[in-house]
Amino acid sequence: MRITFVQPRLDLSGGARVIALYSQALTKRGHQVCVVAGRPAPERLGSKMKRWLRGEFQPRLPPGSHRGTDVDIRVLESPRPIMDSDVPDADVVIATWWETAEWVGRLQPRKGAKVYFIQHHEVFDYLPVARARATYRLPMHKIVIAGWLKDVMAAEYGDHTVDLVSNSVDRSQFFAPPRSKQARPTVGFLYSAAPFKGLDITLGAVDLLMKRLPELRIISFGLRNPSRQLPLPRGAEFHRSPPQDAIRELYSRCDLWITASRSEGFNLPALEAMACRTPIVATRAGWPAEAVRTGSNGVLVDVDDVAGIASGAEWILTRGPEEWRSLSDGAYATSQVGSWEESAVAFEAALQHACRRAARGEIAGECPSCDEALAARPARP
Numbered sequence: 001m002r003i004t005f006v007q008p009r010l011d012l013s014g015g016a017r018v019i020a021l022y023s024q025a026l027t028k029r030g031h032q033v034c035v036v037a038g039r040p041a042p043e044r045l046g047s048k049m050k051r052w053l054r055g056e057f058q059p060r061l062p063p064g065s066h067r068g069t070d071v072d073i074r075v076l077e078s079p080r081p082i083m084d085s086d087v088p089d090a091d092v093v094i095a096t097w098w099e100t101a102e103w104v105g106r107l108q109p110r111k112g113a114k115v116y117f118i119q120h121h122e123v124f125d126y127l128p129v130a131r132a133r134a135t136y137r138l139p140m141h142k143i144v145i146a147g148w149l150k151d152v153m154a155a156e157y158g159d160h161t162v163d164l165v166s167n168s169v170d171r172s173q174f175f176a177p178p179r180s181k182q183a184r185p186t187v188g189f190l191y192s193a194a195p196f197k198g199l200d201i202t203l204g205a206v207d208l209l210m211k212r213l214p215e216l217r218i219i220s221f222g223l224r225n226p227s228r229q230l231p232l233p234r235g236a237e238f239h240r241s242p243p244q245d246a247i248r249e250l251y252s253r254c255d256l257w258i259t260a261s262r263s264e265g266f267n268l269p270a271l272e273a274m275a276c277r278t279p280i281v282a283t284r285a286g287w288p289a290e291a292v293r294t295g296s297n298g299v300l301v302d303v304d305d306v307a308g309i310a311s312g313a314e315w316i317l318t319r320g321p322e323e324w325r326s327l328s329d330g331a332y333a334t335s336q337v338g339s340w341e342e343s344a345v346a347f348e349a350a351l352q353h354a355c356r357r358a359a360r361g362e363i364a365g366e367c368p369s370c371d372e373a374l375a376a377r378p379a380r381p
Helices: 014-029 047-054 099-104 128-135 147-157 199-212 244-252 268-275 287-291 306-318 321-335 338-357 368-377
Strands: 002-007 032-037 071-077 091-093 114-118 140-144 186-190 217-222 237-240 256-259 280-283 299-300
Touching: 002 014, 002 099, 014 032, 014 268, 014 338, 091 099, 091 244, 091 280, 091 338, 099 128, 099 268, 114 244, 114 338, 140 338, 199 256, 199 306, 217 244, 217 321, 244 256, 244 268, 268 280, 268 299, 268 321, 280 287, 280 306, 287 299, 299 306, 299 321, 338 368
Parallel strands: 002 032, 002 091, 032 071, 091 114, 114 140, 186 217, 186 256, 217 237, 256 280, 280 299
Antiparallel strands: none
16 A cells, blocks of 8 residues: 555654654555655744743754654645645555644545544643534544544544554663662652643642652653743753653652643553553553553552552552552553554555445545556455
């Protein structure tokens, strides 16, 4: 198949990493893959100065994770919507964000059977919510990464023909041998100021935890440096945009990983931490709500429950060596279900499903390879 992914931009976000993994895996499976990415508008000088004064301005981040691959990468030269002239004719064209769904929706049918790869329900307050909701009603075949998203597509948008392809973990990058709890308790978390990530809740819980465990060590990493509005505790160790191998080491240096998201499409860092044998305390959001079992591989708490996160973290960090090791082994076992190879095969099957639906006129777009296959079949008597 000829496959095109349409992204709003190339960056190092978790969603972009997943797209990069699939584009590379599909290329290895013999498909011709192209990634067309937009270019964000340059920020005005006044806005930059205001963010700098608030301690929020950050240098430009490096491009995404496609370097050194055979994937055809095309980035617009200026900030504007992606149009027909930017996108090659293909069998499948995949929107990856609500705004790209609008762009893909306007493309000519020859650009491919139209697919919407949904990694979150993008109805956040800082977005044009009505427009975002409208994209989920477009005539596209949907692929989601978690069971809760499949339920939302059925309940809120009446779409019951949705393929679920779960994320996995790259076991060549994220792993750790069996290990023991450290003498000095160490907790880690992702630093992301996006409101739905619940960093304020994490920091509040860590503040409570430090009062109960004064010797606590804190490790964090993120795409951008901490802001003045959400400062890390004094003495915390922070790493900005560390390479993947370094991230594995950071996970493995923690006795506990905290994720306090208010909403998540999946939560890949939680899975990666568990692959490094780190138990987690997580809110009931995204994949952790389906995978974390209190007392088995971590602790699951309600959204916005600062005290509950602090108590759950304290419970894990104060377990004896054997009990902590059991939690660590449980986290690792949870992470070993499925693989990116299996997910890539399922993603490929979902794209083939989209082609068949386009050939039947159930979704927008055309899939030439599928049409040819249908035409070559003998007519039924």
